[in-house]
Amino acid sequence: MFRSSAEAALVALVIVAGALLPLQALINARLGGALGSPLWGAAAQNLIGALGMIAIIMALRPATPSLAAVGAVPAWAWLGGLMGMVYVFSVLVAAPALGAGRMMVCVIAGQMVCSIALDHFGVLHERRPINFSTLAGAVLLLAGAALVLRRE
Numbered sequence: 001m002f003r004s005s006a007e008a009a010l011v012a013l014v015i016v017a018g019a020l021l022p023l024q025a026l027i028n029a030r031l032g033g034a035l036g037s038p039l040w041g042a043a044a045q046n047l048i049g050a051l052g053m054i055a056i057i058m059a060l061r062p063a064t065p066s067l068a069a070v071g072a073v074p075a076w077a078w079l080g081g082l083m084g085m086v087y088v089f090s091v092l093v094a095a096p097a098l099g100a101g102r103m104m105v106c107v108i109a110g111q112m113v114c115s116i117a118l119d120h121f122g123v124l125h126e127r128r129p130i131n132f133s134t135l136a137g138a139v140l141l142l143a144g145a146a147l148v149l150r151r152e
Contacts, residue, residue: 025092029041039089087107105149
């Protein structure tokens with residue numbers, strides 16, 4: 001299943017990070033409520049995240065990029081921050097209305113469909129064409145999402 005223990009450790013790390021997402025969304029929704037707006041909650045959450053990343057940088061001391069390296073970054077590569085902001089704002093607004101489970105099933109369905117397409121077309125990495133097991137897994141995941149979203 002895994003090529004190495006390092007790969008298994010990375011899978012475990014990402015599963016734990018994924019498990020934190022619904023809790024993060026609910027906590028951030030509370031923060032937004034306490035601050036009077038999900039916009040203030042999202043801003044505070046991003047500021048705290050930036051401070052946390054700076055602390056990690058100070059602890060691990062990676063090489064500081066040169067101004068030339070920063071200037072050479074293609075403009076589209078800076079969009080990741082905006083994409084993160086869209087995610088944070090979306091879950092801040094959706095979590096109280098949908099609940100953690102329904103909100104996260106939408107997030108996961110979107111991630112799965114987009115990830116399969118990005119892999120298939122080799123966007124930013126080597127191409128990983130869609131195969132039967134990937135397609136079957138996606139169909140099962142989307143069917144499960146539909147069941148979770150269904151209102152009785």
